[in-house]
Amino acid sequence: MVSIRKATYQDKEALCALYKVVARISQGIARTEDEITDQYIDGLFRTIEQQGLMLVAVDPANQVIAEIHASKYGLRIFDHILTGLTIAVHPDYQGKGVGKQLFRAFLDDVQQLFPEVGRVELESRASNQKSLGLYHSLGFVQEGCMKNKTRNMDGSFEHSLLMAWTKPGFGTSQESVD
Structure with missing residues (x-):
């Protein structure tokens, strides 16, 4: 059984290891393995602490097997948004519902802990159909496409899809812009 909790600085080493493993996968996170450093993880914690x-999801042995995070832009006009959402699930646990469980807990916490937040944003490679299916099942919708934004490990380029989840009832009093 997997349990989910807030990440703590004591998770730093485990998060660094998790990110390095996931970065080796062609459809993994946007960073390459050599870009996962102690300074990168420290920066994540600094950003998360502020905004x-x-x-993290941990296995019965209390090992970190997945992580999810997002933060605010740091600009008042975007204070209703969490952006840069990143999820990393250890390859041994992919396809077993861990990512979905972690995502649901994340969105539940957003609704409880961030009443001002009405949007959560992420980017995904257009070819990552498995992840796109997960995002759609959780209520994310595609809002745009940035052509040839992502350079893959093999040097090829692909589109990056912009997706967002909107808190139920958020912004209903305003006109929507299509």
């Missing part, structure tokens, strides 16, 4: 949320 975001980071959760």
Whole structure:
């Protein structure tokens, strides 16, 4: 059984290891393995402490097997948004519902802990159909496409899809812009 909790600085080493493993996967996170450093993880914690949320999933042995985070832009006009959402699930646990469980807990916490937040944003590679299916099942919708934004490990380029989840009832009094 997997449990989910807020990440703590004591998770730093485990998060660094998790990110390095996931970075080796062609459809993994946007960073390459050599870009996952102690300074990068420290920066995540600094950002999250000030204006975001980071959760981890741990296995019965209390090993970190997945992580999710997003933070605010730091600009008042965007204070209703968590952006840069990143999720990393250890390859041994992918396809087993861990990511979905972690995502649901994250969105529940956003609703409880961030009443001012009405949007959560992420980017995904257009070819990552498995992840796109997960995002759609959780209520994310595609809002745009940035052509040839992502350079893959093999040097090829692909589109990056902009997706967002909107808190139920958020912004209903305002006109929507299509």
